[in-house]
Structures are given as structure tokens and as C-alpha cells.
């Protein structure tokens with residue numbers, strides 16, 4: 359069994375994918391080809407945001423956002439403790455200090471009480487200036503933006519939505535990638551909308567920030583790339599990846615609907631026996647992952663081994679809280695304790711999940727889990 363079956367996806371849509379890729383090969387406009395602009399227009403329309411800037415990957419997208427806001431030395435950036443390394447990695451990269459915040463044990467997303475405590479700590483006990491909250495839509499579910507907005511407005515902070523795992527998700531009619539002052543996503547192959555390599559994008563309604571982002575992702579260009587008005591990055595999305603994404607957008611909604619079905623099947627079988635994903639009302643997850651929580655590390659170990667014995671892959675996202683990553687030693691402010699994150703890292707388990715999963719496969723996974731935990 360595949361954890362995320364990209365091969366079946368390709369085979370189902372082979373002709374469409376091949377012809378989109380072929381167009382680029384014949385056109386030989388491999389960097390900044392017309393497909394890149396087409397994709398940016400298509401994505402900004404899909405998301406409902408004025409500007410989309412495609413870039414090289416989701417990590418650069420986050421860094422570009424911080425650079426556009428001129429976040430740097432002396433600034434504090436608040437990041438959930440339970441997320442992929444990138445969400446925090448970009449903070450010291452621009453010279454600022456990450457402050458990790460605990461998450462909600464049911465939604466896995468940033469906890470607004472813990473966030474407010476962390477901001478108060480930074481204000482009263484450090485010389486840092488609180489500037490940005492990074493809200494991550496973990497495993498595909500949008501964070502609680504109504505609560506987070508109240509806090510960012512109260513303290514005059516900028517809101518950066520890390521939607522690397524949630525492209526296609528929604529709160530009511532509002533799509534992810536439209537929920538931050540700037541929002542970013544990733545097109546890493548295993549993400550909800552994945553290309554055939556690395557890719558990412560930045561979204562904003564703000565004209566001036568968009569101009570800066572367009573400059574920053576091409577060597578800080580002015581009029582053209584030989585006129586350089588700021589220090590930037592080389593972070594373009596290449597044309598082949600844009601063509602792959604344009605083709606995939608044609609069946610993306612179908613895949614989202616199929617993911618919803620797979621998630622419902624899993625939940626129906628596992629509910630009550632283990633902690634199943636808790637999706638808040640009026641929300642649509644993009645289902646980057648289907649993550650359950652076991653009682654403790656010992657039980658999780660038994661479940662992993664039992665699945666493995668049947669050739670079923672599973673994965674632990676994430677093994678380590680951000681505040682315990684060696685890379686942040688001496689570079690972070692430890693403002694609040696992140697006990698929920700510590701506990702989730704010990705108990706969570708991601709199951710095989712993709713839109714092409716058959717009912718029998720879901721049944722096989724659930725049977726193994728229910729058999730092990732009795």
C-alpha cells in the first residue's frame with residue numbers, strides 16, 4: 359500500500375499531464391514561461407486573493423513574506439510548536455527570534471490563549487518587538503482565524519498564514535491562502551496540490567507587498583533583473599512545474615471531494631476507539647494528512663508494527679516539538695510551556711491517505727488498528 363499514491367494519480371490523468379508537460383518542452387521557455395503567469399492567475403482566482411506570486415518552494419514563500427515585511431533583528435515571531443520545521447526555520451534566517459506557542463490537542467492548530475500568554479511574556483520580559491504571528495493550517499484544517507485576528511489586531515501584529523498543507527481548504531466560503539495578511543503554500547509532491555518537484559506560492563491583497571514580493575523572488579529586481587534595488591532570492595517556480603500544476607487544477611476539486619469521502623470512511627470505522635481528526639464546524643480540511651492519536655507511545659509503537667507487518671505504511675508527524683529542535687538552541691525565547699505539543703508528539707500517527715484509496719484498503723488499515731488496540 360502507498361502512503362500517498364502519486365502513481366495512481368498520474369496514470370489516471372496521464373494524457374492530460376503528458377500533454378501539458380510536452381507543451382513546455384516544445385516551447386522551451388523553461389523559466390518564467392507563459393504557464394507561470396497563467397498559473398498565478400488561476401490560483402489567485404481560485405483562492406479569491408488579488409495577487410499570487412509563484413516561487414521555488416513553500417519555505418522560500420514564508421521567507422519572502424518575512425522579507426517583504428522587513429522582519430529582522432530585534433523582532434519576535436510567534437510560531438506553533440507543533441508543525442513542520444520550515445514554519446520556524448525562516449525566522450532566524452531573517453535575523454528574528456522565534457517564540458513557540460502551544461497548540462490545541464483536538465485541532466492541532468495554534469492555541470490562542472497560549473499565543474496571548476507568549477505575547478505578554480515577550481512584552482514584559484524581553485526587549486524584542488512582537489511583529490508576526492505564523493498560523494499554520496496543520497494537516498489541512500484552517501486555524502482559528504477569528505480568534506487569532508482579534509489578538510493580532512489588539513497587539514498590532516501581522517498575520518502570516520502557512521497554508522502549505524491546506525491548499526483547497528475553507529472556512530465557510532473563504533478559502534485557505536486568503537486568511538492571512540500574507541498567505542503562503544507549498545506544491546511539494548505530497549501536499550494537497552503537488553507538482554513534480556519543488557514549488558510554492560505567496561498570496562496577498564496588498565499591492566505594495568505584492569510588488570516587493572515580485573522583486574524579492576527575482577534577485578531584488580527593479581525594472582528588470584539586471585537592475586537590482588534590494589537583496590533578494592532566486593526563487594522562481596519553473597515553467598514545467600507550473601504546467602504540471604495547471605493540469606492538476608483541472609481535477610483538483612474532484613480530488614478534494616474524494617479525500618472527504620476517504621476521511622469520512624476512516625472516521626466512521628475508528629471513531630470511539632482512537633482520537634480521530636476533529637474538524638471544526640463550517641470548515642473544510644484539505645486533508646494533507648489523516649492523523650489519529652493513540653493512548654501513549656507504547657500503544658502507537660504496537661500499532662505501527664502491526665500495520666508494518668501487513669505492508670501498510672504510516673508516519674509520525676511530528677516526532678519532536680519545535681522548541682526541542684537542536685537548531686533553535688540559543689535562538690528562541692521560551693515564553694510558554696508547550697505540554698500539549700509534547701503529548702501529541704508522543705501519540706499521533708498519520709495513516710495512508712490519498713484521493714484514490716479504495717474502500718478495501720481503508721478497511722485493511724482500520725482492521726489492523728482496531729485488532730491491535732482491542
Ligand SMILES: *Cc1c(COP(=O)(O)O)cnc(C)c1O
Nearest residue numbers: 415416417442444445522544546
Ligand atoms: C511542507 C511545509 C512547508 C515547506 O514547504 P516546502 O515546499 O517543502 O519548502 C512549510 N510549512 C509547512 C507546515 C509544511 O508542511
